[in-house]
Amino acid sequence: MRDRFAASGPASAPVTGALLAINVAFWLLLEFTGGSQNSENLYRWGAKFGPAIYNGDWWRLIVPVFMHIGLLHLAANSVGLLIFGSMVERIFGKVQYLAIYLITGVAGNVASYWAGPTLGAGGSGALFGVVGAFAIYLLLNRRLLGRYGRQAFTSVVFIVLINVVIGMTVTGIDNAAHIGGLVAGAATALLLAPRERVYVAMTDPVFGAPRLSLRTIQKPGFRVALAVLLASLILYLAVRWVSSDYLSRIDGL
Numbered sequence: 062m063r064d065r066f067a068a069s070g071p072a073s074a075p076v077t078g079a080l081l082a083i084n085v086a087f088w089l090l091l092e093f094t095g096g097s098q099n100s101e102n103l104y105r106w107g108a109k110f111g112p113a114i115y116n117g118d119w120w121r122l123i124v125p126v127f128m129h130i131g132l133l134h135l136a137a138n139s140v141g142l143l144i145f146g147s148m149v150e151r152i153f154g155k156v157q158y159l160a161i162y163l164i165t166g167v168a169g170n171v172a173s174y175w176a177g178p179t180l181g182a183g184g185s186g187a188l189f190g191v192v193g194a195f196a197i198y199l200l201l202n203r204r205l206l207g208r209y210g211r212q213a214f215t216s217v218v219f220i221v222l223i224n225v226v227i228g229m230t231v232t233g234i235d236n237a238a239h240i241g242g243l244v245a246g247a248a249t250a251l252l253l254a255p256r257e258r259v260y261v262a263m264t265d266p267v268f269g270a271p272r273l274s275l276r277t278i279q280k281p282g283f284r285v286a287l288a289v290l291l292a293s294l295i296l297y298l299a300v301r302w303v304s305s306d307y308l309s310r311i312d313g314l
Contacts, residue, residue: 074147076155080127080162081139084184087127088135098131100180109170111178115307119300122174126166128182141188149191152198154279157253158191164249164292165190165242171296172241175303178311181235186242189224192217193246198254205257245292252288255279 087106088097095102104110107124114121129135150158169186173179199206199214206213221243228236255277 074150076159076162077142077146077150080146080184081142083127084129084135084139084142088129088132091128097129097135103128103130103180103182109173109181111174111307111311114174114300115304122167122170122296122300123163125170125182126163126184126187129184130182134183138184138188142184142191145188145191145195149195149198152277153194153253153255156282156285157255157280160285160289161190161194161246161249161253162187164289164296165193165245167296168245168292169235169238169242171299171303173235173238174300176235176237179235181238183235183238185235186238188242189221189239190242190246190249192221193243194250194254196221197247197250201254202257249288249292252284252291253280 091097091102091106094106097103104113106128107121108128109121109125110118129138146158146162149161153161166184166187168190170181172186173181196214196217199210199217203210203214224239225236228234228239258278
């Protein structure tokens, strides 16, 4: 049971490894073309910027998921993704995990677009989405996961609360993106979170007694397509709603 919640490296979580590689490559690209902390360079390569999204650059809701502002930002998100991403990838499966990452990354940027016109980038929304999905998995399987599941859920809640408090008290942190990604991750996991089932793993060769174990039952493939379609529709409507009175609202900020 303990191994189920242990972090693993990119070798056993190839999607997480690929995401880490893309993030590092994009950061290096930014560094060599003007700097990853240069506002003009960030904007040129697709950073989230409310007025540009309002004018039709909707791709700025996707590209910033893979951008990071400075080495510390990249390192912090990479560590979090290595810990939680590899774990969720193993539990949910590669396709489900990738769908969660992309949906929640975009959702975080939509929430940030709603919150204000500032320039922004980073995979924090997606990372919070992965954490939110993991929390729902633990909640849905709490009976079979037992003590380790309860401990993991408590740790996740504590980490989320600490990060939300930090986001509310420290300037420069996009709390809207974090909360947007978290909520989207929890909602998506209601469709995609696997369920644990008890099964007889083998018969003890000495005593002949059955040995029970847990088997992770993945959701069928159509659930992923359904989740992506629903998320795309909801996010599209959300962007249209935010844009409907965007100019008048940001004038009041």
